[in-house]
Amino acid sequence: MAGMGPPPKPAGQRRRRNASIAMTKLPAEGRKGRPPKWPLLDDVVLTTRRDMAMRKADDLELALLEPDLKGRAKAAAEKKADEARATATILQKQLEAQQKIEAELWKQLWSTPQAVMWQRLSWTREVAQYVRWKARAEAGDLDAAKEARQLADRLGLTPLSLLRLRWEIASDEVAETRQARAAREEQPRRRRLRVVDTDAAAGGE
Known part of the structure; x- marks a missing residue:
């Protein structure tokens, strides 16, 4: 019949314009197991600066062995050598501290709920x-x-980025049950404390 147009699509094929994208549930207890192997080299910039400072200190200390180096010139050379060695030591400590922080943070992050998706997405x-x-x-x-901060946003480490990635941390039902039980057990104890306080106050009158 003219003017009727094509027949409607079956209900299963219809698309709603405002249909929401399903959220991916992440386990509240986080990812289990060991973290992946650390994939990066040591900090190249910091390592290079440390190595250069160490070489400079070695060269200056070697120059101190020159027999003709005396008086103020020797004192100035000794000062430069000490400064170079101090710089090398500071850079080495910085590198060690950074490696320690990286190891601790790496382990912590791979036990988070988000780590389940990181592993899945490589x-x-x-x-x-x-x-x-x-x-x-x-x-x-x-x-x-x-x-x-920018990388944290991409990895789902902020509430807004979790929403944008359509990730949702599932509620920890075990922890919630434990907290509710603890709250119920706490109420009678508080009532007993109030009774004791009231009796003590009455006895002191």
Whole structure:
């Protein structure tokens, strides 16, 4: 019949314009098992600076052995050698501290609920890059702090990014049940304490 148009699609084939995308549930207890192997090399910039400072200190200390070096010239050379050795020592300590922070943070992150999705998506290096920037940020690097915030947003480490990625941390029913039980057990104890306090006050009158 003219003007009627095509027949309607079956209900299963119809699409709603405002249909919401399903959320991916993440386990509240987090990811189980050991973290992946650390995929990055040591901090190249920091390692290079340390190595250069050590070589400079070695060269200056070797120059101190020159028999013609005396008086003020020798004192100045000794001061430079000491400064270079101190710089090398500081850089070495910074590198060790950064590696310690990276190891601790790496282990913590791979036990989070988000780590379940990181493993599924093979985001190992992306997480490692976040760890590196975060470790630098904790050492006081403001530029590193900015990079860490951006990567945290991409990895679902903020509430807004969780929503954008359509990830949702499931409620921990075991913990909620335990808390509810503890609250119920606490109520009679509080009532008993109130009774004791009331009796003590009455006896003191």
